[in-house]
Amino acid sequence: MKKLGLLPRLLLGIACGILIGALTPEAVVKILVTFSGIFGNFLNFVIPLIIIGFVAPGIAELGQGAGRLLGITTGLAYLSTLIAGTAAYLVSSVVLPVLTSGYTMTAAQNPEEALLKPFFTVDMPPVMGVMSALLTAFILGLGVAALKGRSLRDVLGEFQQVVEGVIQKAIIPLLPIHVAGIFANMTYAGEVMRILTIFGKVFMLVILLHIAILFFQYFTAAAIGRRNPFVALRNMLPAYFTAIGTQSSAATIPVTLRCAKTNGVSDEVADFAIPLCATIHLSGSTITLTTCSLAVILLAGHAFPSLAAYFPFIMMLGITMVAAPGVPGGAVMAALGILQSMLGFTEAQLGLMIALYLTQDSFGTACNVTGDCAISIIVDTLAGNGHRREKLAQSPAAAR
Template sequence: MKNGFFSSLPFRLLLGLLIGIGLGLVLEGSDQTLVGGAVLNIVVTAKYILSQFIGFCVPLIIIGFIAPSITRLGQNASRMLKVALVIAYVSSIGAALFATAAGYTILPHLNINPNVDGLKNVPDVVFALSIPPIMSVMSALFFSVMVGLAAAWNNSKNVTAILEEFQKIVLSIVTHFVIPVLPLLIGCTFCTLSYEGTITRQLPIFLIIIVIVMAGHYIWLTLLYSIAGAYSGKNPMAILKNYGPAYVTAVGTMSSAATLSVALKCAEKSVPPLRKDMVHFGIPLFANIHLCGSVLTETFFVMAVSRMLYGVYPEPGQMVLFCLLLGVFAIGAPGVPGGTVMASLGLITGVLGFDENGTALMLTIFALQDSFGTACNVTGDGALSLILTGYAEKHSINEQETEAAAKINAEI
């Protein structure tokens, strides 16, 4: 257990953060020396090159995650699957819009001051290695959607197989290249922010924001279960009371996929009011496409980081577009630690215009509370399964039909 934690991505990101802050504080007092200046130049240059590499990988990640997901869902479309996709998407964008409204309401009352006096200037990059991406973020998104839908409509088995292989390749790139360099990028970024004096003076605000986001998770879960109970006509507490083990497991694993077996057992204890066929169909599916807690977290964080680093909040139009697209990215994101923010890096840079500082800051604070966002995702799946149960009963869908859909879901 200890070895697992110390080898996990959140621990490595946290370690990179701490080392970066410590090195930045040391360099702040020794930057006038030959050694101090040389180290600072290396850090700034390394941060630039690493951010260029991450930017190059973003379109590949978008295509690799989104297009195969669309082809899989399109080929196996059924009535209940379509309903599940709609309510998962609505829940995700609802959580994002809720976080946006909360951000515009709460964040102005926090002492987030980007214009901190006495900040130092970071030196220019010594060696600028430009690695332009193969296409823009929005081009990658539209390419993924159009190719995925067209392949599904035409039942293009060869293209679908190619996209599946490409997804495996992209996952290997993320696993073997992107994730290992993330702690280095985080460390370099926080080193420069610490050297400037920005991050050390804003640390208390980070802690407050994390607490606010966790409160948002519980509010959204309350809303989801209330809606599910009202729609189905059943008591949602009969489900929610059984989800304690799944919530705790999700906090520990930080992965919806890794928590699936426990979540299934918790949901099966809720039969009734849940229908058993809806449990076997909905819980595995929602573990991969319903990421309301992660979406809520990311949306609130991008607003806080934008104010903290750039002095302004994103425009409402930008945030609405970000929320709508983030719901799509959440459906295509892998149910692994940090999957949501990794899949949506393109939105953060393309729609909101974050630079490497903002991206690194987002990755770090998201990873620090990702476990609670995952727990919200997993617990919310029970509410959506209750909505599926209500829908099946209201439309007289018998269990044989949904059991067939469960077999379809096993293929997804």
Template sequence: MKHQKQTKTEWSLIIKLILAIGLGAIVGSFASEGLMSFIVSIKYVLGQFIFFTVPLVIIAFIAPAITKLKHNANKMLGAGITIAYLSAVGAASLAYFGGMLVIPYLSIPSAIDSLKDLPEAGFQLSIPPIMSVMTALVFAMLLGLTSLKTKAEIIEKGLHEFEAMMLLVIKSAVIPLLPLFVAATFAGLAYEGTLTQQLPVFVKIVALALVGHIIWLAVLYAIGGLVAGKNPWRVLKHYGPAYLTAVGTMSSAATLPVALDCARKSDALSKGSTDFMVPLGGTIHLAGSVLTETLFVMVISLMLYGAIPSFATMAVFILLFGIFAIGAPGVPGGTVMASMGIVVGVLGFDPAGVALLIAIFALQDSFGTACNVTGDGALTLMLEGLFNKEGELSAGVSSTEEMKPIKSV
């Protein structure tokens, strides 16, 4: 009965997100400038609220999760960062070798049609986050580790209460508002012309990236299943809402509440590993975006400079990109902006190449983000196999009990 209710809730959110994408695309295609200004205002305010909650969610889940890990905390942190780096490097390597087989034979256009500018938001309510996502991540780690080392029982109890408070915010406010934010996002894309004028470019380049995403997710979940000794489908089947939310928000950070909700519903993952790795992965694991950008720099290099960078150059780029991706913010365009230094310094892109990379990357940002978020489930499964063989992370309330819906979504 509980499983049926849980599945019904997942499908309810999926249906709402699909309807939001379709409605947003239709409205944006026919919207006047005045209506679009109103929609942009809604998106701005909702985005401000959602992104305000993200650092709080990171602190609320990672810090108490660390205190529950006890002696495994430092080991799990090191393993999580290492796995995220290897995943990014592996995804970029897959993109390079796959791209070498396909890109030279593609008919790549020599120019990108300009987009229609979105009108300014008629109303803006700024709600800046109390700290950046990376600051929140570091603060959560320090808070959790020092509380654990000093046996600060009062602080630890407070962290667990803060976790419950933010869980209430996620279930009763953030998740219900996401379909509206997704609809506004896709209305903007349709109004700009991304979904129509640039469709040929979108299909050609992004289709190759999507194939790469599927392959890499299959690899990650296969490894996760082998390491944990569990069927990876027990995790992957719950990630539909998170994938669609990421497609709509184009942000790993904004998708974090839904991703946590999805991962906690899996009976293959303990609460300890989920509350630790999903927020961590949402901040540092950007394999899908890395894979896509690697393909795009190859395409743009061929388009503007007449050749794909050499193997040695791409190897240096990929190894460094894995590091830069860990520090990239989980916000729209965060990966490409974090990599600008090596795009210019290693690949030698000029301003025209950088501008084109940013423009093309924006066309697929949603799909790369969806791959990032969905891959976090596989990384959590790997940690489950490495640190929860004896079930020591599963003590206390089960994940399904913990995530009883506060109200239907």
């Protein structure tokens, strides 16, 4: 199992859950449901720790930047995140009600009324609420960024490593079993075919939105930096496919750097902007989380939220995903807290969000890292370093 990637394990968990729910006695299904309940409580306990462990060190590291370049890059990355999330909301507001028409999911809407309940539960109250964790992370991050000392910064860095270890060694390996429990319960309740049908439709919508936002980013960057957008996108293909394989923005940084420099971004800007954007620019992840969360809301039988009510969630996504770990599923893990506090998601809905997100995690990461170069092209131009390398000019159109 360890040799399999996360996506194959997740798909295997879904398949096993469906088979168990369809073919095994109630007692077997309840064993999985019991595990899912305990795991869900553990996830709730860890959520505040994840927020502090990711957001505080991320904000602290932003304070070490290069002044003007830091402000430009951070502002552009956050603006790109807001645009991606808003675009996903607007498209979803038109498409998702049609895709989910006639589909509802009682187990996600009222998990306490699900057909099967766990044998027992283990209460794991979190050490603090989600908003308290966010405020603590902001205070610590901003405070450490303003200090010249290294002690507290090192503590936050080591705490982040501890949280990443919990995700890599406990949460990620057990996620397929958790998802298997959710799908076993839904299968036993006769709801799984509805969910799988919606999964496929939402997946295709997300991929199309990824492609659309990349074209928007590169046409914008091309207009500002006087590049050929098609050549720039072609030059980014190695980074795109590397990210699909690694599922990690951080692991793809060396390839992204090389591609950005091939696109004519100066060395000093590329070396600064690409690693920074790998932690703060997650337009693909924002699209996925926005689209999937809206799909889950509709599946739960709730009314589609207005943009005024939903936009604060998009704004918080751009902050809570800062420095999301370079491990599969890092963005959705960082977003669990605001999904719960701002959208009122239940444990069952959080489990579905994790499953929905991880099925396309490779493509979301690829969208993130490809968009990083568009940001770096704009930063390079605004910083006055927008000279292009001769190797970029492979065609007369590229040189214009």
